[in-house]
Amino acid sequence: MGVNAFPRPGARRxxxxxxxxxxxxxxxxxxxxxxxxxxxxxxxxxxxxxEAAAQHNRYFGVAxxxxxxxxxxxxxxxxxxxxSVTAENEMKIDATEPQQGxxxxxxxxxxxxxxxxxxxxxxxxxxxWHSQQPQWMQNLGGQALRQAMINHxxxxxAHYRGQIPIWDVVNEAFxxxxxxxxRDSNLQRTGDDWIEVxxxxxxxxxxxxxxxxxxxNIENWTWxxxxxxxxxxxxxxxxxxxxxxxxxQSHFNSGSPYNSNFRTTLQQFAALGVDVEITELDIEGAPPxxxxxxxxxxxAVSRCTGITVWGVRDSDSWRSNQTPLLFDGNGNKKQAYYxxxxxxxxxxxxxxxxxNPPVSPPPGGGSGQIRGVASGRCxxxxxxxxxxxxxxQLYDCHSGSNQQWTYTSSGEFRIFGNKCLDAGGSSNxxxxxxxxxxxxxxxxxxxxxxxxxxxxxxxxxxxxxxxGTGNGTRLQLxxxxxxxxxxxxxxx
Ligand code: G2I
Numbered sequence: 001m002g003v004n005a006f007p008r009p010g011a012r013r014x015x016x017x018x019x020x021x022x023x024x025x026x027x028x029x030x031x032x033x034x035x036x037x038x039x040x041x042x043x044x045x046x047x048x049x050x051e052a053a054a055q056h057n058r059y060f061g062v063a064x065x066x067x068x069x070x071x072x073x074x075x076x077x078x079x080x081x082x083x084s085v086t087a088e089n090e091m092k093i094d095a096t097e098p099q100q101g102x103x104x105x106x107x108x109x110x111x112x113x114x115x116x117x118x119x120x121x122x123x124x125x126x127x128x129w130h131s132q133q134p135q136w137m138q139n140l141g142g143q144a145l146r147q148a149m150i151n152h153x154x155x156x157x158a159h160y161r162g163q164i165p166i167w168d169v170v171n172e173a174f175x176x177x178x179x180x181x182x183r184d185s186n187l188q189r190t191g192d193d194w195i196e197v198x199x200x201x202x203x204x205x206x207x208x209x210x211x212x213x214x215x216x217n218i219e220n221w222t223w224x225x226x227x228x229x230x231x232x233x234x235x236x237x238x239x240x241x242x243x244x245x246x247x248x249q250s251h252f253n254s255g256s257p258y259n260s261n262f263r264t265t266l267q268q269f270a271a272l273g274v275d276v277e278i279t280e281l282d283i284e285g286a287p288p289x290x291x292x293x294x295x296x297x298x299x300a301v302s303r304c305t306g307i308t309v310w311g312v313r314d315s316d317s318w319r320s321n322q323t324p325l326l327f328d329g330n331g332n333k334k335q336a337y338y339x340x341x342x343x344x345x346x347x348x349x350x351x352x353x354x355x356n357p358p359v360s361p362p363p364g365g366g367s368g369q370i371r372g373v374a375s376g377r378c379x380x381x382x383x384x385x386x387x388x389x390x391x392x393q394l395y396d397c398h399s400g401s402n403q404q405w406t407y408t409s410s411g412e413f414r415i416f417g418n419k420c421l422d423a424g425g426s427s428n429x430x431x432x433x434x435x436x437x438x439x440x441x442x443x444x445x446x447x448x449x450x451x452x453x454x455x456x457x458x459x460x461x462x463x464x465x466x467x468g469t470g471n472g473t474r475l476q477l478x479x480x481x482x483x484x485x486x487x488x489x490x491x492x
Contacts, residue, residue, distance in 0.1 A: 045345040049326075049337075050083035052344035053306065056299055059084040059121060060344070061308035063280065066090050066110040068316060073331040075114075077312050085115040086123040086279070086308055088318075093127075094134040094428075096156050100148065103155050112160070123279070123308065124160065124167035126214060127153045128198040130185030131172070131479050135427050138186065146190045150201050157205035168214040168247055168279070169202045170195050176217055180228035195232070196241040203242040214247035214279055221261040221268065233272050247279035250294065251310070253322060258283065258290045263297040270303035280310040282317060282324035288339030291326070295343035318467070318483045321373060367406035368492030369397055370413070373451060374484035375469035378403045379421075381434055386416050389424075391433045394464055394473040407492060411444035411456060412437060421445065423477055426458035432475040451487035452480055461486040 046052035053060035061084030068074045078085075089095060090107035097103050105112075115122045128149050140148055157167065173195055175183045182188050195213070202211050213233065218226040229246070236243045246269050252258045266276045278298055283290050298304035311317040315329035326337040370379040372394055380395035384402040397403060405421065406414045413421035415434060420443040422435035437443060441457035448454055453462040455477055463478035464485040480486060 046341075049081045049341060049344065052341055054083070056344070058298065058304070059306035059308075061086060061121070061123060061306060062312055063088040063308065063310045064111050064114070064312075065316065066107045068312075069110065069114055074312050074316065077327055077331055079118050082120065084121045084123060084306060084308060085111060086125045087111045088311070089132070091125055091156070092132040093129065093137060093152060094132045097137075097152050098134050100134075100136045101151070103159065105159055112163075116163075121166075122160075122164050124156075124164040124209070125279075126168040126171040127156060127202065128169060128187060128194070129171040130183060130187055131481055133186075133479075138427065141186055142190060145186055146194065146197070149187060149190075149194065149198060153198060153201045154205045157202060157209065161206045162208050164206075164209060166210045166212060166245065166277075167202060167206075169211045170198050171214045172216065173213075174215060174218075174225050174228050176225060178224045180224040196236065196239075199236070199242050210244040210275065211242055212245040212247045212277065212279075213243060214249060216249035216251050216280070217256055218246075219248050219250055219252075219262045219265055220256075220259045221265040222259075226265060230269060230272070233269060233274060237272050237274070243274060245275040245277055245305070247277050249280035249310075250278050251280060251282055251319075252290065252294075253284035253319070253324075258293065260293065262294070263300055266297060266301040266304055270301050275303045275305045276301060277305055278307040281307060282310045282319060282322075283336075284319070284322040284324050286314075286324055286326070286334055286336040288335045291336045292339040292343040295340050299343070321484050366492035367404055368490060369403050370405055370453070371397060371489050371491065372464055372469070372485065373487035373489065374467065375464060375473065377469065377471065377473075379405065379475065379488075381415060381419075386419060386434070388419075388435045389433050391431050392421065392475050393471070394469065394475070395471050405490075405492075407445075407447070407490065410439070411446065413445055423455045423458060423460075425477070426455070426460070428460065428476075428478050430458065430460075430477040432462060432477065447490060450482070451489065453488050454480065462488065 046055060049060040060082055062078055062082040063086045064078060065088045087108055090111050095107055096105060112122055137148055173183055175181045187194050199211055202209065213229065215229055217223060218229050220226060233243060233246060269276050278294060281294060295307065298307055309325060311325050313327040313329055313331055314320055314323040314325050317325050326334055326340060328334055375394050377394035378397035379392050381390055381402040382393055401416065404415065408414055414437060418437055419434040420437040422433050423442040424431040424433050426442065442455065444456035446454045446456060458477050460477035461480035463476050465474045465476050467483065467485040478486065
């Protein structure tokens with residue numbers, strides 16, 4: 001189908017309505033008895049994603065950030081279009097148990113209560129994960145960590161017992177690439193059985209909840225990671241480890257593209273006796289046809305119970321520069337939105353659209369600016385202040401010397417001759433500042449091919465705080481997770 005085959009929104013609605021009106025007219029001519037047996041296509045096309053998905057007994061969900069709920073454009077779209085909600089960050093371990101044994105559901109409950117008030121289901125995300133662990137948990141290992149994981153699952157699930165019907169119990173436990181191995185993490189180092197212990201704990205903590213394993217890069221049936229997770233689920237089912245569903249995050253992009261064998265993957269997992277869900281869908285460039293294909297794949301598999309997109313508008317996305325969502329930054333419906341709605345309404349007019357993959361330039365060498373991929377802004381020493389301990393920030397790029405960094409052969413980023421980009425700690429949230437160069441590992445950085453800049457001492461990524469993009473946004477160290485607030489281009 002051609003690039004322009006996908007009609008503009010106005011034209012599409014007319015085409016869709018006309019088609020359905022004709023279909024309805026045909027039914028009424030044939031007679032009442034026939035009409036009663038006609039279930040698809042629906043006689044009236046639904047006009048929201050939730051309603052359209054409900055025609056197939058599926059939910060259509062969205063990831064919500066608590067701090068955006070005061071934005072009325074955001075909240076209105078979320079409320080109108082979706083009937084399931086996942087907390088983007090607020091139910092994660094660092095948010096819900098900031099200190100060991102002290103649970104805090106303030107932000108999680110904001111989302112939970114909003115969902116409840118607006119009649120939406122909540123997907124719980126996530127109980128056991130190598131990432132976004134609070135510092136105290138990062139510092140644990142062995143039996144102490146194993147017990148802390150169990151306590152955490154029990155504490156969070158007790159708070160929402162009977163009220164959150166689906167939980168991502170374990171998130172992202174397998175390695176990318178061809179190994180098919182478990183991902184190395186402090187949890188994994190407590191023993192291979194950590195995953196099944198997490199599931200058994202979760203079942204006891206809330207027997208009414210559906211328990212999911214959730215991961216990315218498991219959509220392509222031929223990939224080793226997919227096969228590894230499949231084998232784990234098969235083994236769990238064979239041994240009676242309680243697992244009810246598998247979440248396919250479905251963050252599709254040029255490095256991890258959608259493949260039509262996704263349907264096979266969903267079918268194969270479903271055949272093991274678990275439900276399957278598309279849990280964090282976003283697609284680089286939001287090509288309408290690909291979005292439609294994903295929806296059709298889910299509808300083709302009876303155990304595919306729902307789809308969640310990972311954010312409302314492009315500007316809310318963790319990968320905002322890839323514009324991977326269904327609404328643009330102003331809250332307008334995109335072509336991809338209409339493709340999804342039509343696929344759910346079983347329309348026949350979901351054509352192809354252009355795919356628009358951005359390409360990040362590879363890091364260079366020498367001296368120049370360090371530009372944030374999410375913000376387009378440069379790492380800047382405020383007011384050219386040369387004092388040790390001056391925290392760096394994002395600022396509009398310009399030719400000033402306070403944005404000129406020299407990457408040395410020993411891995412320092414030097415500025416003003418003898419000052420270095422310096423990590424003021426080695427854990428999540430550590431400040432990033434300038435300091436007199438002294439050769440320490442907290443002043444050494446690795447430029448990775450994926451655009452991240454990783455502190456040699458900490459192994460953590462240079463991160464724009466809170467995903468901020470504006471002038472004055474501070475930088476910190478944070479666990480590397482692939483977000484664009486952790487990606488940089490260096491133009492030396
Ligand atoms: O990485 C995308 C998703 C992959 N699957 C699991 C999801 O839980 C994950 O979500 C993302 C959130 O969308 C980001 O918003 O997880 C990231 C961290 O693991 C979240 O980003 C972090 C930022 O990097 C920090 O600067 C910020 O302080 O969120 C933190 C809390 O707001």
